[in-house]
Amino acid sequence: MRRDSGAGNIFADLNPDPAAEHVEDLLSLPGVRIERIVSCGQASPPDFWYDQPQGEWVLLLDGAAGLQFEGEKAPRQLQRGDYLWIAPHRRHRVAWTATDRTTIWLALHIDEAQP
Amino acid sequence: MRRDSGAGNIFADLNPDPAAEHVEDLLSLPGVRIERIVSCGQASPPDFWYDQPQGEWVLLLDGAAGLQFEGEKAPRQLQRGDYLWIAPHRRHRVAWTATDRTTIWLALHIDEAQP
Numbered sequence: 001m002r003r004d005s006g007a008g009n010i011f012a013d014l015n016p017d018p019a020a021e022h023v024e025d026l027l028s029l030p031g032v033r034i035e036r037i038v039s040c041g042q043a044s045p046p047d048f049w050y051d052q053p054q055g056e057w058v059l060l061l062d063g064a065a066g067l068q069f070e071g072e073k074a075p076r077q078l079q080r081g082d083y084l085w086i087a088p089h090r091r092h093r094v095a096w097t098a099t100d101r102t103t104i105w106l107a108l109h110i111d112e113a114q115p
Numbered sequence: 116m117r118r119d120s121g122a123g124n125i126f127a128d129l130n131p132d133p134a135a136e137h138v139e140d141l142l143s144l145p146g147v148r149i150e151r152i153v154s155c156g157q158a159s160p161p162d163f164w165y166d167q168p169q170g171e172w173v174l175l176l177d178g179a180a181g182l183q184f185e186g187e188k189a190p191r192q193l194q195r196g197d198y199l200w201i202a203p204h205r206r207h208r209v210a211w212t213a214t215d216r217t218t219i220w221l222a223l224h225i226d227e228a229q230p
């Protein structure tokens with residue numbers, strides 16, 4: 001799906017939902033997908049690790065979260081404006097997101113160009 | 116240039132500069148480049164139009180700006196959180212950016228996959 005008309009406001013229609021994380025594609029092109037994720041206290045299931053073939057660039061637009069990389073002692077504490085790069089197959093999980101406010105992530109999923 | 120270590124805060128070290136717009140690569144991969152642009156009243160030169168072979172996804176993180184597309188009567192007014200997609204070769208210019216505060220853009224330059 002591609003949205004050439006894809007204009008909007010990333011803080012609109014958040015509808016924070018304690019029951020579930022909400023993920024929305026803002027743009028999807030060959031090789032690149034841009035997502036907005038709205039969290040409301042959610043975390044990855046215990047012992048669950050993401051292991052993704054794509055790289056992911058994450059920017060925390062609001063709220064707070066803990067992102068755990070496998071092999072690191074403690075989750076990285078993410079605040080508003082923090083960004084980081086998750087290389088393909090770098091195992092990670094969301095340890096926690098704020099329960100007292102809405103957390104908004106921008107996530108870019110990027111396919112590595114094949115040699 | 117690729118920054119695997121590329122973690123930071125997008126609101127840090129803004130150094131707003133009325134003399135010049137500041138552009139910084141946050142991540143550069145084959146086919147995708149992520150930029151932070153800090154504006155302080157700058158606009159495109161009169162009668163200058165960007166005409167880029169890459170598509171560009173723009174998110175206004177703070178401040179305010181007017182983005183003019185060729186063929187549209189008036190610039191789009193961008194506020195905090197507004198995003199839009201600029202298709203390859205869609206001619207556009209920055210009509211204005213706020214003079215009373217700092218404007219921060221996130222810009223993703225995306226090469227179209229060749230068929």
